[in-house]
Amino acid sequence: MSNQTPLPEPQEQLPAVGPTARGVENYRGNARRRIIRRYSGYLFLAPYLVLFFSFLILPLIYGFWLSLVDYEMLSPEPPGFVGLDNYSEAMDDPYFWQAMKATGLYVGMAVPLGIGLALLMAVLIDSLPQKRQGFYRLMIFMPTMITITVAGLVWRWFYHSEFGLFNAMLERFDIWVPWLTDTTWAMRSIVLMSVWWTIGVPLVILMAGLKQIPVSYYEAAAIDGATGYRRFLYITFPLLRPILLFVVVLSIIGSFQVFGQTFIITEGGPELATRVIMHYIYDTAFNFYRMGYGAAMSWILFAVIIVFSLLQFRIFRER
Amino acid sequence: MLAKEGLLGHLNVTRFSHRFQVITMPTFVRFRLLLLLLPLALIGLIITGMSGCRGGGDVIHLRYWNGFTGPDGRTMLQMVRRFNEENPDVRVTMQRMAWNTYYNKLFVAGLGGRAPEVFVLQTDAFVRFMQADFLRPLNDKIMGENGIDMSDFDPNVIDTVYHNGNYYAVPLDAYILGMYYNRDLFRQAGIVDEHGDPAPPTNREEFLHATRKITELGQTDIGNIWGFVFTFFRYNLAGIMSQFGGSLFSEDGTRTLINSPENVEALEFAVSLIQEHRVAPNPEAIDSWIGFRQGRVGLVFDGIYMLPDLQRQGDLDFGAAPIPQLGPEPGTWMGSHNICLRADLDEETAEAAWRFARFLSDNSLDWAEGGQVPVRRSLRDTERFNNMYAQREFARQLEIGQYLPSNPFVFEYFTELDLALERALRGRMTPQAALDLAAANIQEIMRRYGIIPSDEADGET
Numbered sequence: 001m002s003n004q005t006p007l008p009e010p011q012e013q014l015p016a017v018g019p020t021a022r023g024v025e026n027y028r029g030n031a032r033r034r035i036i037r038r039y040s041g042y043l044f045l046a047p048y049l050v051l052f053f054s055f056l057i058l059p060l061i062y063g064f065w066l067s068l069v070d071y072e073m074l075s076p077e078p079p080g081f082v083g084l085d086n087y088s089e090a091m092d093d094p095y096f097w098q099a100m101k102a103t104g105l106y107v108g109m110a111v112p113l114g115i116g117l118a119l120l121m122a123v124l125i126d127s128l129p130q131k132r133q134g135f136y137r138l139m140i141f142m143p144t145m146i147t148i149t150v151a152g153l154v155w156r157w158f159y160h161s162e163f164g165l166f167n168a169m170l171e172r173f174d175i176w177v178p179w180l181t182d183t184t185w186a187m188r189s190i191v192l193m194s195v196w197w198t199i200g201v202p203l204v205i206l207m208a209g210l211k212q213i214p215v216s217y218y219e220a221a222a223i224d225g226a227t228g229y230r231r232f233l234y235i236t237f238p239l240l241r242p243i244l245l246f247v248v249v250l251s252i253i254g255s256f257q258v259f260g261q262t263f264i265i266t267e268g269g270p271e272l273a274t275r276v277i278m279h280y281i282y283d284t285a286f287n288f289y290r291m292g293y294g295a296a297m298s299w300i301l302f303a304v305i306i307v308f309s310l311l312q313f314r315i316f317r318e319r
Numbered sequence: 320m321l322a323k324e325g326l327l328g329h330l331n332v333t334r335f336s337h338r339f340q341v342i343t344m345p346t347f348v349r350f351r352l353l354l355l356l357l358p359l360a361l362i363g364l365i366i367t368g369m370s371g372c373r374g375g376g377d378v379i380h381l382r383y384w385n386g387f388t389g390p391d392g393r394t395m396l397q398m399v400r401r402f403n404e405e406n407p408d409v410r411v412t413m414q415r416m417a418w419n420t421y422y423n424k425l426f427v428a429g430l431g432g433r434a435p436e437v438f439v440l441q442t443d444a445f446v447r448f449m450q451a452d453f454l455r456p457l458n459d460k461i462m463g464e465n466g467i468d469m470s471d472f473d474p475n476v477i478d479t480v481y482h483n484g485n486y487y488a489v490p491l492d493a494y495i496l497g498m499y500y501n502r503d504l505f506r507q508a509g510i511v512d513e514h515g516d517p518a519p520p521t522n523r524e525e526f527l528h529a530t531r532k533i534t535e536l537g538q539t540d541i542g543n544i545w546g547f548v549f550t551f552f553r554y555n556l557a558g559i560m561s562q563f564g565g566s567l568f569s570e571d572g573t574r575t576l577i578n579s580p581e582n583v584e585a586l587e588f589a590v591s592l593i594q595e596h597r598v599a600p601n602p603e604a605i606d607s608w609i610g611f612r613q614g615r616v617g618l619v620f621d622g623i624y625m626l627p628d629l630q631r632q633g634d635l636d637f638g639a640a641p642i643p644q645l646g647p648e649p650g651t652w653m654g655s656h657n658i659c660l661r662a663d664l665d666e667e668t669a670e671a672a673w674r675f676a677r678f679l680s681d682n683s684l685d686w687a688e689g690g691q692v693p694v695r696r697s698l699r700d701t702e703r704f705n706n707m708y709a710q711r712e713f714a715r716q717l718e719i720g721q722y723l724p725s726n727p728f729v730f731e732y733f734t735e736l737d738l739a740l741e742r743a744l745r746g747r748m749t750p751q752a753a754l755d756l757a758a759a760n761i762q763e764i765m766r767r768y769g770i771i772p773s774d775e776a777d778g779e780t
Contacts, residue, residue: 047359073430073451162600163610168542181603181745267605271741286423287730 066295073289086296096297098272099280102187102262106276107255109191115251117195118202119244123232125203126210137207141200148197152264155193156180159265180266183273190274194261198254202247209243210236245316249309256305277301379671381411382435384425385656386418390627394689402678409671411437429453434661436672440488442479442655443733446725449487455660456485460673467677473717476694479725480657488657489680492691495653495720496558497713498643499611499629500618502636504544508532508617519618519640526643530598533617546598546617548607549589552740553723553733554652555620558642560585561650561721567732568724573770575761577736578754585646586743586750594746602744622654623713626690639709641716653720655694692717728764735760 042049067086071079090096125136143151158165159179167176179189213236221231237244259278262268268275275283277297285294387395392415399413414435416424422444428434429451440448448454461467469477472490480488498519505517510529512518520526530546537544549555560566565581568574576582592599600610608625610616612632620642629637642651658676660669679686683693684703692714693699705711726732739757742748748756765771 073426156606157609160606160609161603162542162545162548163607163613163615171542180605181601265605269605269741270603270745271747272738283730283734288728289426 063295063298066291067299068296069292071291073291079292082292086293087300089293090297090300095272095275095280096277099275099277102272102274103256103258103277105187106191106194106258107252109188110194110255110258111248111251113191114195114199115202115244115248118199118206118247121199122203122206122210123236126207133207137204140203143197144200146197148260149264151193151197152261156265159189159193181270183270186266186270186274190258190261190265193265194258197261198251202251205247206240206243209240213239241316245312248316249312252308252312253305256301256308378408378410379668381409381437381668381672381675383411383413383437383675384421384435385413385415385439386421386441387439388415388417389624390631391624391686391689391691394686398679398682398685401682402675405678406671406674409675411675426451426453429661436661436664436668437675438659438661439491440657440659442657442722443725443729445479445488445657446482447727447729448659449482450727453659453662454487455662455664455669456487457489457660457673458485460669461486465674465677467680471695471697473694473696475718475720475722476655479655479722488659489676490694491656491658491679491683492686493653493655493694493714493717493720494622494624495692495713495716496554496620496622496642496651497709497716498618498620498640499625499709500638500640501611501614501616502638503614504533504536504617505529505638508536517638519638520643521641522643523645526645527596527598530592530617531596534598539615542615543600544615544617545600545610547592548599548610548616548619549602549744550608550611550619550621552602552744553737554622556586556589556740557652557721557723558620558650559589559645561652561719562644562646562648563588564646564648566721566724567736568726572724572726573765575732575758575765577732577739577761578751578758583750583754586740586754588645590743590746590750593744602741623692623710624690626709630690639712641712649716649719651716651720653716653722655722656691728768731764732761735764 068081068083069079070082070085121136121140125133125140128136157163161167161176161178161181164179166179170177178185180186217235217239218231221235226234257278258276259282262274262276263279263282266274268279278301281294281297281301284290284297383399385392385395395415396413399411403409403411418441425434425438426448429448434453440454461469467489469486473493476490476493477486480486480490500517500519502517505511505519506515508529510518510520510532518525520529526547533544533546560582563581563585565576565579565585567577567582569576593602600607607616608619608621608628611619612628612635614635626639629635644650658679660672660676664672680695683691683695684698684701687693687698687704687707687710690710692710693704694717698704699714704714723729735757739748739753742753742756743750747753762771
């Protein structure tokens, strides 16, 4: 909304001089109206704000407090304040680092691959006749609508190296891939499935972005003899940048919180190679009932996401 | 989707000229309003729907939670319906959720005082909930006029719910690890008895012979045939370890014995099936069961709960038998579903809940039909049970079945156990090294729980 030209504020009608009876009344009426005008917005926001505070802000504060105490739900002792002990435990916990590494690997592969493919497909689909675009967009968006449980269960069978679909098909070409049995391959397989599953969202957003770029720019470029590649580089890409930033940030935040895919397809295996940080936090807090430690790790993850998001904004703004 | 629409709306407003804005804004606002009203309407619907569900009058309402999300859930639902019909003064509503998230939901509901009146606990999780004071001791009900004769239960089963002189639950069943075998592959490999019927192995020699012969059958058009495959490492190995005399914790529960020589030997044997005898493919923790369903595996060890899967398939000629004795003594793994009552029920509700628990136990043959073994001997001695082929075969192991130890840190030691088994079976570590590492980590967990004093020197063996 910030770019929008502000509408002229209606001038308030204040009484000219003197406290005449009518003037006072007018003034009061105006004051009431002013108050209403100032606060009525909040009234409209109230339903959301109530939910926002009770389900986001309060848990956030509570979570921060949790991260500073030694709260183990099964322990008979009341939670005691331990300061930053939970945080320092994470620093010395090999499982934490393993999970961070797995998460980093996922983000490092899934984000560039996902956005790159989405951008490529968005441009390709956008170049098709308008009538057919909807069909392709729907096709690519479709997997996103499948719940992760269903998609995950199907893919984990696809991926089974001995009894799965992919290797049965690849066998004709004498290829055998250790999809989920190899510690390096497992994460790649997860990324591949995730890209298939999630690509619809960035694709739809990017396509909407492409539609906003005035056709006249392309026409001008065509007259000047710019090739398709150059048109992409000098028109599409720069004008798409704000949307791209939005998509990348969204994708990074989402990728750091990857959970469903690994939880269902590999259950964190083999040998914890795909147990990502969210999975470890979940285990710690809800299976091992170590709320304090789980909360501390969540805050570390939060900090990491914030840092990455700020970096993004920086990079995209500078160019 | 919301974010997407929001963004599009944004673009409309920011990019177009002032003239355009006048046109787009009202529709845009109207759309927003609609978006706002939609969830509100939904919430309203849910609330009215929920209030409609509540029974009126003097009916006692019982909420019953469990993790029976598979075909077993349908069987259970039928039993619940029958109970509701036969007991008009009680209304049971059942809620199912997947086991892997069930316990934390149950636990959190319990902490908030909203636990269901009746719920199911698997033996693994039992002690955790008992020690957290979630369970109502049932002695008064069991000994009461509407009681159950506890001697009807198998002693090793009832032991798991008996603590400090109190019964805390009614065991509903025992899901035992047994052997499923592919009768076609057995015939093809010539492993048959004098009548030409497939002969399932009963000891180590027969097991190795059968699996080797079947593996030698070689290729099909969709891949290799294997004699054996590890399905779920934890339960597969728990069964094998019990045959080597291994246990995971000392009697008093203060020390882990996971790296005892017996367990190491059991794991070494399991690894040899892959690396030395080559009768099993490289282990994959998930979904190897599918190989058996595809008819490409000679035999597997899995729970009785997998039976409906095979029965529905129809075109697989499978047999069921106790698992062969691979170690020096007979044994197998098992678990139970236990019916528990919430700790703080008032007398009237407790009576109704008990009536329901008893009903489930009394009718556990209905339950067994869906792929379970009842744990009341009087029910197993019936014609009806004898006609349940796989259940009957698996039930032969009831006396030698062993539970995995249940303690407050059960899921934490499971993580270590699973990891050690995976490392060894995948050949990344020797069984000894993998189990030693697990032992050290489990000691650490026990120290954190205060089971081992923290100043005590490391108890690694």
